[in-house]
Amino acid sequence: MTGPSRTQVLALYKQTLRNANGFNNYNFKHYFLRKARTQFRDLKDLKDPAAIEKAFSAAQRELGVLKRQSVISQMYTFDKQVVEPLDGKKTQR
Template structure:
């Protein structure tokens, strides 16, 4: 079971890391929120088969997220008003 816990934690960190790579504010926040919600939803699962299915599914989803994050980085989006400004622009 300890191996599963470390695998799930590693997947969670990878999801957050890759979701943070999205250039667009809305996509970035959506994938961060969705990642957190999915892992929270499954945090109390104790059935080994269900955990294995979740890990398998999460790995597939992570590959898609990585590809989409890379594609997102190919295009520039203007910063939105709600995004943090560089420290040079703060008053």
């Protein structure tokens, strides 16, 4: 049994980040972005093919949940948080 390729893992990471950015709520969006970055960073040094396959499968399942929740989040509107710019653009510092 061969594990996922580097390309497959990177594609999964990009999909996870893209779906995390789909949340309208600032807190949810940044929570899921942090969670994805932390999980992939923590698992980058895995060497055991079985552990890699298990982590990849778990990440795929979590991506499915994230996609569904992201779509649900887009159905609702939320007031802007204090830390969010009102026009949707990032401010210059």
